Amino acid sequence: MAPVGSFLALAAVLFCIGLYGALTKRNIIIVLLSVELMLNAANLNLAAFARMGIAPGIAGQIFGLFSMTVAAAEVAVGLAILIALYRNRNSTDVRDMDLMKW
Amino acid sequence: MSNPFAGWVWNGGTIAFFLISLVVVFAAVMLLQFRKVMYMALSIGLVFLGMAGLYILLNADFLAFAQILIYAGAITILMLFAVMLTRHDEVEDPPLRDPKKWLTALGCLALGAAMLWTIRNTPWSSPPAQPPWPVQKNVAAIAETLFTGYAVPFELVSVLLTVALVGAVILARKEG
Numbered sequence: 001m002a003p004v005g006s007f008l009a010l011a012a013v014l015f016c017i018g019l020y021g022a023l024t025k026r027n028i029i030i031v032l033l034s035v036e037l038m039l040n041a042a043n044l045n046l047a048a049f050a051r052m053g054i055a056p057g058i059a060g061q062i063f064g065l066f067s068m069t070v071a072a073a074e075v076a077v078g079l080a081i082l083i084a085l086y087r088n089r090n091s092t093d094v095r096d097m098d099l100m101k102w
Numbered sequence: 103m104s105n106p107f108a109g110w111v112w113n114g115g116t117i118a119f120f121l122i123s124l125v126v127v128f129a130a131v132m133l134l135q136f137r138k139v140m141y142m143a144l145s146i147g148l149v150f151l152g153m154a155g156l157y158i159l160l161n162a163d164f165l166a167f168a169q170i171l172i173y174a175g176a177i178t179i180l181m182l183f184a185v186m187l188t189r190h191d192e193v194e195d196p197p198l199r200d201p202k203k204w205l206t207a208l209g210c211l212a213l214g215a216a217m218l219w220t221i222r223n224t225p226w227s228s229p230p231a232q233p234p235w236p237v238q239k240n241v242a243a244i245a246e247t248l249f250t251g252y253a254v255p256f257e258l259v260s261v262l263l264t265v266a267l268v269g270a271v272i273l274a275r276k277e278g
């Protein structure tokens with residue numbers, strides 16, 4: 001069994017990759033996917049601490065399940081916004097969506 | 103320099119952890135590297151599948167199957183639908199052409215280095231040989247905890263899902 005730190009390190013690497021993707025990618029679908037990657041990295045931390053943290057227990061997995069549910073809801077709403085934007089602007093480029101930019 | 107692998111138990115689980123994390127990090131880097139949106143969506147499917155393997159290594163069987171069903175199944179397919187409904191022939195700019203991207207990459211690297219340094223310098227308790235729940239009864243343990251201690255959050259999450267469903271329909275509906 002790999003120690004807890006290696007799981008946390010993997011999650012940190014994935015989080016940073018997701019952060020970079022969310023900040024630099026031009027296609028709004030890929031930005032959403034990168035946010036999902038970051039959420040997934042946080043979930044991996046929850047599962048790792050549930051198995052071998054200071055106080056291991058099943059509660060960490062329950063938190064992971066809840067965050068998966070919230071992620072699914074987020075994707076549904078995000079894609080609906082994306083489709084509505086595409087219908088109005090005919091583009092999926094984040095640079096075209098600056099309506100609320102100050 | 104202390105041995106970085108001190109306290110490791112080398113068995114099938116450790117080797118599987120290394121192989122799966124290699125695949126996951128490779129697929130995540132390919133997500134940044136590909137220029138076609140379709141390939142990116144497919145490579146994140148591979149990341150989600152690898153994460154399910156890691157959950158199985160962590161004795162979180164139910165979480166692993168939920169991961170395959172929700173992430174690798176539903177979310178990846180929804181993203182593919184979104185790609186097909188919009189411009190699926192679109193390509194990204196080549197990576198790291200823009201100097202602003204270099205700054206972002208530097209920031210992300212600094213954040214990652216800070217997190218890895220913190221993880222490295224924190225004394226973690228050595229992992230227990232057995233998980234704190236019965237290995238074969240992971241689903242039963244989750245169900246018992248979920249419906250006794252976490253009944254109210256469970257109901258709230260169902261309300262959240264309903265709201266998200268209605269909101270998605272209203273947002274994506276054609277006007278007029």
